[in-house]
């Protein structure tokens with residue numbers, strides 16, 4: 001009987017040595033360790049043996065079982081190892097394949113320039129104040145000294161939104177400029193201390209909307225950056241100094257500026273600031289239409305009526321305000337001849353920035 005066990009063990013180990021994959025391995029287990037295997041039959045036949053034979057055969061069968069189980073585990077590990085080695089060898093990355101091109105995104109040119117303007121003015125002491133895009137007629141016009149039916153409304157074609165409101169004051173418009181933010185900012189500051197409002201220095205960047213026919217020169221939407229400074233003793237000199245310094249930081253240390261009288265209902269006096277043409281250096285070229293100057297922004301001393309509407313006492317406080325179009329600056333700088341490129345979503349345009 002012990003000889004029989006020896007044979008069983010030998011046959012099983014020989015068979016195991018030729019097992020090459022998981023499936024055959026499982027089959028081997030059933031054949032050699034399963035219920036109907038020769039080994040298990042030895043176990044179930046133990047009862048029929050004599051008392052003298054039984055311990056030795058039982059012991060021997062147990063030894064064979066342990067040996068086969070160990071051999072099975074060993075073989076399993078060995079198979080897994082060689083499978084891993086094989087797949088590392090055969091399924092290795094083919095590094096000759098070209099990779100997927102990495103295309104980093106970038107900011108829209110209008111956003112780039114907007115951020116540049118904001119960065120410069122922030123460094124000069126202005127805080128960003130975010131104001132709403134959807135306004136009432138009151139804020140967009142009336143509080144800025146543009147009453148209903150005033151001819152100055154002709155300066156800005158307006159998207160009036162039909163909100164079913166009869167009263168003109170509260171009728172809804174998409175802001176035509178960032179100037180209504182002046183009132184919001186002043187009121188926010190003056191409400192903190194109505195008797196002695198703090199000095200105010202904010203910029204108001206954001207999208208504006210006008211009911212324009214879309215052409216190469218006009219769009220229905222564009223960004224503006226508004227600025228307003230209010231405090232005691234602010235004069236036109238501060239306006240000129242601040243805006244000229246802005247022009248130098250924006251267009252280069254040698255940028256010369258000039259101010260021309262203009263009209264805005266919400267500033268008095270009002271001006272337009274030109275910067276010496278940075279394309280031709282002031283010599284005269286198609287970009288500056290041979291004048292040597294480029295118009296950059298509108299500005300002026302805040303009208304006393306507007307100061308009052310913002311909660312500042314105009315006998316005590318003065319201020320200046322300005323508004324510029326960052327897209328326009330970009331058009332001048334890069335000789336972009338069609339404003340429609342900005343919101344046309346054509347990557348051939350956008351990728352150049």
Ligand code: PHE
Nearest residue numbers: 177179264298299321322323
């Ligand atoms: N809001 C004016 C415009 O859109 C610009 C401006 C702002 C002028 C502030 C003076 C002061 O044309």
